Amino acid sequence: MSPKAPFSANCVPRGIIVPMNSQVAELESNWARAATRLGDCGIRVTDQRLQIASILLSAPRHLSAEQIADALRHGGAQVSKATVYNTLNLFAARGLIRRLSVDGTCAWFDSNVEPHYHFHDEQSGALSDVSVNDVQFSRLPSPPAGMEVAGIDLVIRLRRRLT
Ligand SMILES: [Zn+2]
Numbered sequence: 001m002s003p004k005a006p007f008s009a010n011c012v013p014r015g016i017i018v019p020m021n022s023q024v025a026e027l028e029s030n031w032a033r034a035a036t037r038l039g040d041c042g043i044r045v046t047d048q049r050l051q052i053a054s055i056l057l058s059a060p061r062h063l064s065a066e067q068i069a070d071a072l073r074h075g076g077a078q079v080s081k082a083t084v085y086n087t088l089n090l091f092a093a094r095g096l097i098r099r100l101s102v103d104g105t106c107a108w109f110d111s112n113v114e115p116h117y118h119f120h121d122e123q124s125g126a127l128s129d130v131s132v133n134d135v136q137f138s139r140l141p142s143p144p145a146g147m148e149v150a151g152i153d154l155v156i157r158l159r160r161r162l163t
Contacts, residue, residue, distance in 0.1 A: 034054040034057050041095055049087055057097075069081045100127070116130060122158060137152070
């Protein structure tokens, strides 16, 4: 791993008394939180998985695989887009994050796995959360025989008003 990686262990002094640095403390707590969450989901912790999880889990956020790959590369990490994509799909399959189908152009990954819906700004591409309490479905079709509803995805597409 490159020493320039954003969440590299090299960035976080261990066993050394250093002046209080909130950025170092924040990185360290991001690492620790991400490692705990990976373990809770039964995902074996590796440096690469920890880096990707740290980026996504540092705050509630929606990121594409491309954005995460860019963030890793920006920090000097050598990670292929395919690796990032596979890792994110593993995380989603284990319930650590949620994979979103928004507009079919790219996959988005959501660090908030609680039930919720989304606004999607078509111009900027930004996603924002909508509480399930703010949405009410008055009628839904019955699922086919032998099936049950596993979940409902709702994306409310937004555009600027012309006036
Ligand atoms: Zn969300």
